[in-house]
Amino acid sequence: QDCIQLNQYKLKDEIGKGSYGVVKLAYNEDDEQYYAMKVVSKKKLMKQYGFPRRPPPTRPDDRRSKVFGPLERVYQEIAILKKLDHLNIVKLVEVLDDPAEDNLHMVFELVPKGPVMEVPTDSPFSxxxxxxxxxxxxxxxxxxxxxxxxxxxxxxxxxxxxxxxxxxxxxxxxxxxxxxxxxxxxxxxxxxxxxxxxxxxxxxxxxxxxxxxxxxxxxxxxxxxxxxxxxxxxxxxxxxxxxxxxxxxxxxxxxxxxxxxxxxxxxxxxxxxxxxxxxxxxxxxxxxxxxxxxxxxxxxxCTVVEVTEEEVQNSVKLIPSLSTVILVKSMLRKRSFSNPFEFPGKRENRSMSAPGDLLSHHHATGCGL
Structure with missing residues (x-):
């Protein structure tokens, strides 16, 4: 709730809901475009992808056959979804993952007119x-x-x-x-x-x-x-x-x-x-x-989409833990770089010698600092 920004995306209103989670309108500050960000549960996805579609490519020098865990299968699937390219398929732009949370954030092209029809309706199509x-x-x-x-x-x-x-x-x-x-x-x-x-x-x-x-x-x-x-x-x-x-x-x-x-x-x-x-x-x-x-x-x-091992590994961008992000935001709000989770009594004894370290350490959070 506290964090309204993920990397370059500013999160706006909720524009949809499904069995998987919610969809939010997201504004990308880099290209000044709007996208639809779908927030999905990794646990649910891992349950669903019981089997990979095809074995991931292995390098000839990779003697040990890789054991493919459920999360890798999700990444494999995402790598393929990202390469789907068709006029009649909504494009998946990128996926952000917070390793500390259950959520994956999937960024799709925004199709502004929304669903083709709401059912039921009194005005069906010709x-x-x-x-x-x-x-x-x-x-x-x-x-x-x-x-x-x-x-x-x-x-x-x-x-x-x-x-x-x-x-x-x-x-x-x-x-x-x-x-x-x-x-x-x-x-x-x-x-x-x-x-x-x-x-x-x-x-x-x-x-x-x-x-x-x-x-x-x-x-x-x-x-x-x-x-x-x-x-x-x-x-x-x-x-x-x-x-x-x-x-x-x-x-x-x-x-x-x-x-x-x-x-x-x-x-x-x-x-x-x-x-x-x-x-x-x-x-x-x-x-x-x-x-x-x-x-x-x-x-x-139709042409077949193939993905390389590198594409599978790069299918998801890791983002810093949201708890870190929220911590930094709450510090900035208080204009204080001490630990907001500490008792005030303890704080007086500590010197505030290195606020810079803390900032540089958390600089990558990209949470609208």
Missing amino acids: EDQARLYLRDIILGLEYLHYQKIIHRDIKPSNLLLGDDGHVKIADFGVSNEFEGSDALLSSTAGTPAFMAPETLTEQKQSFSGKALDVWALGVTLFCFVYGKCPFIDEYILGLHEKIRNASVEFPVTPQISVELQDLLVQMLDKDPESRIPVPDIKLHPWVTLDGAAPLPLEEEH
Whole structure:
């Protein structure tokens, strides 16, 4: 609370909240730009990244195979997220870590217009508008899947509208990396109304990550055109029951085209095996205007992101302990360089001979001194 500055970033108002923590508006004094700073718990991240996506690169002289701890896995993941570069993905600029605290501060580009839609809403999008946004999301999602990242929380509030009118996918807060051609996931991350039926079974089982993202995208597309989710219940068990068993019902108004209904039915297929995959969504007549507006091929907008060991090691900037920073601030407030945690009685006996040492020692805190 006391520290409103981290390195060159001045922290402003809270602009969002999620299961992972909070997002604050941050002003970078170096480039005079605003950013979104997401504060996440390392403990939560370490729980989540049970397995690294791919083994980190090892040098030939490194005979001992490295044991990769959970925090290194987080750094590995951050190094990859920092190199993601796509028109439809929110850019991660840098990550600051205070080794003494549980928080990581992730600095993202600010997408000023915010979420593309608040759900529920009485003013849903026209089919044309929904199509434009869906095309952006499909390309962003295809890029993430190409990098072997499952998003796991696709929903309108994680889709941000850029100044250029294009949608960018944000918040890889619960993303899962995978190896091979698809992820087999078993934990149930995500937001209840957007969760796929296969994640809600009693039996412990694993399911395809790509198909989960397609289901959530189907729920999102339904929200775009109807302004509400296809399955709604005030009780979570009732909601789970509907997601698992109720068929999709299309409201009478607004009336949507047969092609869009067909796409929604295929995306909201309860069986992940037969649910339409992303490459087929890209070719669907509703998405391409019957082939008149094809989307770019995967190889035209996707290249694999690889990270070096050095990039993994430099993925995070360490910042001094916040307790040190707060200590210095409270000293400055008192215009005194004695220890503010000491009893006043003890203080008289000590000479104040070296305030300069203290200042130079803490100079790197960058806390708006």
